[in-house]
Amino acid sequence: MKTILITGAGRRLGKTLAEHYWSLGWRVLAHYNSQCELPDDPRIVRLQADLSDPLAVQALCLQLAGLGPVDAVIHNASCFVPDSAVGAAELGDHVTRHYQVHVSAPVQITAALDNQWTTTASMVVMSDIYAEIPNQRFSVYCASKAALQNWALSMAQRLAGRVRVNVIQPGPVQFLPEHSEEYRQRVLSQSLIRRELGYGAIVQACDFLLAADAMTGTVMRVDGGRFVANRYDQTFNV
Template sequence: MRALVTGAGRRLGFYLCEQLVAAGWQVTGQYRSERPELGRLRALGVELIQADFTRPEEVAALAHATARHEDLGLIIHNASAFEPLAEDPAEQLAQFDRFYRVHMAAPFQLNQVLAPRLACNANASIIQITDIYIHGPAPRFANYVATKAGAHSLAMSLARQLAPAVRVNTIEPGPILFLDEHDEAWRQQVLARTPLAREGGLEPIWQAVQLLLGNHYMTGASIKVDGGRSLAII
């Protein structure tokens, strides 16, 4: 079977491609910008397709290239854009549009084209990566959180629409892997309000993916993988 993973160029998406290959999947990965590390995925046999999700025509090209694979059984919508709310009000709408296209419009467009292909294969799944902060939105990240919440809502609607042929679930990460720009003070502040008091790493997300793939009676579910962090923000 084949999986499509978006945002495969780095961090979680890169890791999920590696794990899926190791588990016996054929993998197509979408990336926005070329990076030297992508050679590692190509060496594993991952089909990599460049697409900028702010450009609908490039999303369409990705969708139609992926639809050629009759064995498509999984889509993981992982691609993400993240930054604080723009300080200049004139920039906030442009920022919102960019986040909307990455988090909502691109997954919607891919699902439209690829859902019929998924439905032809047994136990097909769509997994949307969202964020625990959709339940406790912070004004500083309003555009990011709002569009991630929109992605969650679209996934829940799709779970009803595509059942029983395709299962649709979401994973809500917490502090699994800090960004390079997060200084030590910020990291300690976050972990101090996380009951398990540690950074999770990427493996727990893969374990959640495995659960969703293996449990054939789950659709419309959301799994928090956050060390309990959501208890402090909701």
């Protein structure tokens, strides 16, 4: 039986990924933070940790050491807070929190698994197209996702021959309930396929990358063409 560790597996995309691999017969090490909506099952091992807390990450790493060989990891957990949500006095904590969740935790978890990878192991890191596009509202989120992505490519080098490491950059996968209809339409008008991708698009990409034994060090956009959509009007001819 194969084993996959998925961080942020309690809700939304992480939960969908966890259910998918569980339904394929994998044992799922399901890390979650506040809430785990996965069913109770012997093949689902729940691991609670606030990844913004270095001590909690250490404790999680110790737990992982006792859970045997690992075939795949998806670093999916994410902190998505606009800069405007915090005042000047909390800005340092805001930065630290994003870097803890997006960089420190994946770094520590990956190091902790060093002796547990199976011979065909693979790791997928969930970044964002905004790792490469400036966004003044979410500058700290974007910067920390860029750091995550760069680290992942270093891991593709370091773990070469042992673990394949690839990055997915999702575009607008699934809107949040608080997103207004106007917001949704504006975002979708900036993509090429002009519809919400749905979690299935990312599941498909993970399936592909976990199986594609010639692929490592790849950054794959699954964004409905939003990255290459015409962000600036280039159609004028003067």
